[in-house]
Amino acid sequence: MKRFLLLILIFSYFTSNAQTITVLDEESRFPISNVAIFNENKTKHVVSDKDGKADLSVFKFNDILSFTHFSYIEYEVLKRQITTDKIILKSTEHSLDEVFLSSSKSKESRNRIAEQIDVFSIKDIQKISPQTSADLLAEMPGIKVQKSQFGGGSPVLRGMESNRVLLVVDGVRMNNAIYRKGHLQNSITVSPTMLDRTEVIFGPSSVIYGSDALGGVIHYYTRKPTLSNKPNINGAGLMRYSTVNNEFSVQAGVELSFKKIASYTSISHSKFGDLMMGKSRNHGFDEWGKVYEYSNNTNDYYSETPIANSNPNLQKNTGFDQTDFLQKLLIPLTDKSSLSLNLQYSTTSDIPRFDRLTERRDGELRYAEWYYGPQSRFMVSTQLELNPEKKWMNHGLITLAYQDIEESRIDRKFNSLDRSYKTENVDIFSLNADFSVPLTKTKDRILSYGGELTHNDVGSKPEGKTLAVSGNTITGYSGSFAVQSRYADGGSTYSTAATYVNYRQDISKTSTLNSGIRFTYTNLAATWIDKTFFTLPDNDITIDNSAVTATFGYIFKPATNWQFNGVLSSGFRSPNLDDTGKVREKSGDVTVPNINLKPEYAYNAELGILKYFNKKKFYVSGTVYYTLLDNYITRESFMLNGNTTMIYEGEEANIVANVNKDQAYIYGGTFDIKGTISDHLSTRASVTYTKGKAYDTEEPLSSIPPLFGMVELSHEKGRFSSSIDFKYNGRKRPEDYNISEGIDRYEDTPYLADTDSYYGTPAWTTLNINSKYKFSKNLDFIVAVDNIFDTHYKEFASGISAPGRNFSFTLLGNF
Secondary structure (H helix, E strand, C coil): CHHHHHHHHHHHHHHHCCCEEEEEECCCCCECCCCEEECCCCCCEEECCCCCEEECCCCCCCCEEEEEECCEEEEEEEHHHCCCCEEEECEHHHCCCCEECCCCCCCEEHHHCCCCEEEEEHHHHHHHCCCCHHHHHHCCCCEEEECCCCCCCEEEECCEEHHHEEEEECCEECCCCCCCCCCCCHHHHCCHHHEEEEEEEECCCHHHHCCCCCCEEEEEEECCCCCCCCCEEEEEEEEEEECCCCEEEEEEEEEEECCCCEEEEEEEEEEECCEEECCECCCCCCCCCCCCEECCCCCCECCCCCEECCCCCEECCCCEEEEEEEEEEEEEEECCEEEEEEEEEEEECCEECHHHHCCEECCEECEEEEEECCCEEEEEEEEEEECCCCCCCCEEEEEEEEEEEEEEEEEEECCCCEEEEEEEEEEEEEEEEEEEEECCCCCCEEEEEEEEEEEEEEEEEEEEEEEEEECCEEEEEEEEECCCCCCCCCCEEEEEEEEEEEEEEEEECCEEEEEEEEEEEEEEEEECCCCCCCCCCCCEEEEEEEEEEEEEEEEECCCCCEEEEEEEEEEEECCCHHHHHCCEEECCEEECCCCCCCCEEEEEEEEEEEEEECCCCEEEEEEEEEEEEECCEEEEECCECCECEEEECCEEEEEEEEEECCEEEEEEEEEEEEEECCCCEEEEEEEEEEEEEECCCCCECCCCCCCEEEEEEEEEECCEEEEEEEEEECCECHHHCCCCCCCCCHHHCCEECCCCEECCECCEEEEEEEEEEEEECCEEEEEEEECCCCECCCCCCCCCCCECCEEEEEEEEEC
16 A cells, blocks of 8 residues: 555656646637746746647746746745646736836836826727827826827826826836927837837826926837747737728737747837818817828928818828837846847837928918938847845846937928928937845835936937929929927937935734935036027036936735825926927027036825726726925027027027926826626726916916826627727817926917817817737637717817727737
């Protein structure tokens, strides 16, 4: 009998140590690839292949194994307890105690984070299948997106946008020295087809991320390769067609996994045609937004006058193309360190600036040409990940990156042969070092620390060319003329240096404390040479600024399903080159440099409540906040050399500039629900309210959206899933607009002739449906109908009408 039992034990030991299992999705029972399987001290790991299979023979009989994947709940089990060849994982949709990477630049669960946060996983991104990353952000709770033209999207977080919101991709800040105030269109330079997840932190996050993060941080994480003990090849692709603008997008990605190296390569291309607006005008303004004539001028074609638009609901001059490329390599150096290489490139065709091409003066279209040249972003970064498990460092990331950004603006007025070119190129170098160490064996006290160095080198080149025309053909150039550069024509630099310390401690089983402090130093240097249009008090400037920012967060969990959050935080934003030294004309106002501009500061207090239901499969949360802006930057009339007007490009214009004012406030809140109602039914909903006003001028602040929200109901069973959502946006009344800055496009809202005034932004609602069917584990088909009732509306402060009824068809495949 003893010999028989011994044989059983020996047999169990060897079979357990030579075991191949298949990881399956609980709902569809399809295999899950790229599931990382670790032992307890993470000295060994394997990854499931494209068929969901993984060989567990590298692990010992008594090892505790962790099965991890961002889209699934982590599963732990003793190897000896695995008695079947199948491991079933549950989607994170069924448990909302998610893990976040951005809040402390390391993995942290929601129940230890005090700030308002949100995340969209790859499953969420594929479900909505957005045309651009700006459209992806518009789906996330608490974010409003403004568009001046279709080829862009400016996210607004807590009433702040553009250079007050920090964009980050794979740990590298995208914000640079020429990120402008007003509306910024750079969020689209990361293709949504390449994203693994997107995380958002709301409110000042200057301790971890430094300058610019006043409204919050948007962190894009692109897909990454995984290592495998056995050679493994995974491929995936996407094809999508949308009717509202004849969009056609394709994407293909290949992952190569080996024991000593892994690679992921992806390329995508999208072609967007002119955008059709909605035809159902429930707001009652029959002509608002319609395009009756447009310019058909191109780089090679000349026309003296606009032409009639055969379909006024079709927004001519809105289409463009975009191509994105991603290459990642992962190389393990030792059991406790690895090196990764990240190469990204994004470029577009010319992007028509729709709002400028529809701008009128004296009743006539003003511009024959106004477009952005190809917007390109090149980034190469290398990241060293360390897990030395030392007293002074348990985990560390050192990221060295270089970015090359190029953008240009080309314009020409009707009845003129003079075309102006303004090209900007920014070279950005950055070094980030982020480390963390548990101060106790139970990891209830964690110290994080690090630093950042950045350097921006900005070149700004103006050029004016007079066209040579034969009939309707542009044959070349007949001459040249002087054009004012957008930024300092003698060159400029913007550099930062920072260091921070962050401390997180579980005071008890029911409470967690988070605190941090950061010191940041900035230096700006610029030289202006050309004095054709104006002369500055000082043409060669150097500006130094520094600030200490801090955060204090407290999490209290009186019961398993309750969480109360409190945050006190400060942030600052040092004026960059765009704030201090930009020259541009819009609607008769010329912005000129103000070399005496100072940093603006934000002091924030917020309270949050989170209540879980149904074993944390469902939650209701609410966050309210109050942010005080001190020394805030706004645009207003300005005197230069004793003058308030100037002749610019042959026309008289008012002089304006960015200036510091005293204090302003923004307050508001977001109510959010998300989770599963039953085994096959889930929902999410949110509503966001924002209010902002200046204490000194008592004028509303710019970029404050009206009340907005959404409700979605989803059903998933087996291979079929579907959802229906309702989006709502309240009215923005005239008294809530900031008129002086001109950022919110008050004059683009419906005009009331009987009162000689503007209505403001009308309220709107849309109904949308989305369905997906999994033909197999390798093929998904998604059909969506957005704006079912073909409602006409404009997003607040947008220069373009939103898409009308849109049918989109998406095919997702993998092999």
